[in-house]
Amino acid sequence: MTVASKTVSDVIHSHFGALTRAEKQLAESLLDNYPVSGLGSITTIAENAGVSTPTVVRMVQKLGFKGYPDFQAHLHQEVEATISNPIAKHDRWASNAPGTHILNRFADAIIGNLRQTLTGVDTATFDSVASLLSDRKRGLYFVGGRITGALAEYFFTHMQVIRPNTTLLSANSSGWPQYVLNMSAGDVLIIFDIRRYEQELVSLATAARNSGAEIIVFTDQWASPAAKLARHTFRVQIEAPSAWDSSVVTLFIVEALIEAIQNSTWDETKERMKTLEGLFEQTRLFRKLG
Amino acid sequence: MTVASKTVSDVIHSHFGALTRAEKQLAESLLDNYPVSGLGSITTIAENAGVSTPTVVRMVQKLGFKGYPDFQAHLHQEVEATISNPIAKHDRWASNAPGTHILNRFADAIIGNLRQTLTGVDTATFDSVASLLSDRKRGLYFVGGRITGALAEYFFTHMQVIRPNTTLLSANSSGWPQYVLNMSAGDVLIIFDIRRYEQELVSLATAARNSGAEIIVFTDQWASPAAKLARHTFRVQIEAPSAWDSSVVTLFIVEALIEAIQNSTWDETKERMKTLEGLFEQTRLFRKLG
């Protein structure tokens, strides 16, 4: 086998599955800040990765190099190629891809969305929402549309671990009235509604408001009609070089919220997570015995 | 004396007059194709310059370095500085927010994840996966774990619109064997498995492989055990300043794939979407009348 045409990075990636724990650790370390991290002596990179020098030797041989010097020679060539050709590298995101590859165009678009969205997001709103959702006296209800249902579910799954009293509304709108029936004043309804806004969500929001619930809406830059009924609204930039809208930035906000909420009640959450671990363990055991 | 602020190149130039014939010859050689020419061992660069190794040692000491290793360490630093640091870091993403606000810290982390992931993703792999999933003769099966189930669902929902013959596996693993029963050779199983890898997914993957299915795995940088059974694997960077892992970049890849797939069969997809519109319309009408 020849290693010639492929980059060292490629070789590492293509063998990654076959690497052992320590070797993966080493590979990570090499890929992090690649290729400069591999410039030093075998001792240095072993130390940086927290593995022994024999591990380094074994890995590079597994990758198809004759030994460490051979491995390093290849790296040097790549460094040379990279440096002598300054236009390359980071004009593009994915390496070895034309600047017009979908991955690169998507990355550009998403970064743009993220920046625009964050410019628009008021951190005071963000903090208010976080503290609303941290309040365990309030029941939480999550609901999404056809596409955004997955986001609602994602948010819900995390919140369910972090705190009690959370509910995911079924995708089918026919069951919604029963949920509204259970809402009390101060409960919070989190709605995901993007483009092709779904009429039913407005009805749901109205009903929930009448029950005294607070409403939080995740929507796009054009704002769902449900936003008018909301206490707080996140207007997220969703445009992508695609026939579909992008949910990446919405998910970003959701994850940031999850962290903010969890962080504000870490002690309690920690206990819950520990208990949950125990429950998973039991289930597994249960299954084995059964 | 300190060499700190000046580059090695500067130092050589400023001492050039004081160098002897052989040393000048060496200096020329180093400056030619700088700084890569100084990456190898002392023997190598001595040979390249056509001088002896003692000459090299004498020169670097004359330049103010402690010895050859010291000289080379400085060169490495310069190479690193040249290669890395390409994208200017935003001090602040969200306006009116301290740089340490969770939104800003999250944004930094996600951008980092995105960059690292894209450096690692082989566009050839990406394209292969896209064309695999575009092939309508192959049945598609999506499955995720507890947290990643939402991602599987998101992917599935889109693919269901784009093409026929797609299935979302239930969250409950007890129903999986029945799905495997229906898989035929050439079908594709898309698995999402991140951190806390779920043992059942490996069993599922094994069974699917035995039925002749191709397997595609979305996992994290440490790679799910299911990846060993996979035809293609996406290793996504998932670390966030949070107790939880981030799925943002995974979703990014999914969306890019959706676009790539849809794009490759746009004509057919367009028809399907039109039909779907009609169906939605009917349902709405139906409900109104009912």
Next chain:
DNA sequence: CGCACTCTGAAAAATTCTTTTCATGACAAC
């Protein structure tokens, strides 16, 4: 529980690299 197996790093061995020593030769000054 015990066996076989793999992974891992400590330590030794082998190799290579770096530095020093020193002999040679060139050249200038006397």
Next chain:
DNA sequence: GTTGTCATGAAAAGAATTTTTCAGAGTGCG
């Protein structure tokens, strides 16, 4: 011509790096 100085590289010495060996730890499996 002799002498001293300096530059240079061969070779030895010294110091590191790289590779190999090997034993212990861990893991999976019957």
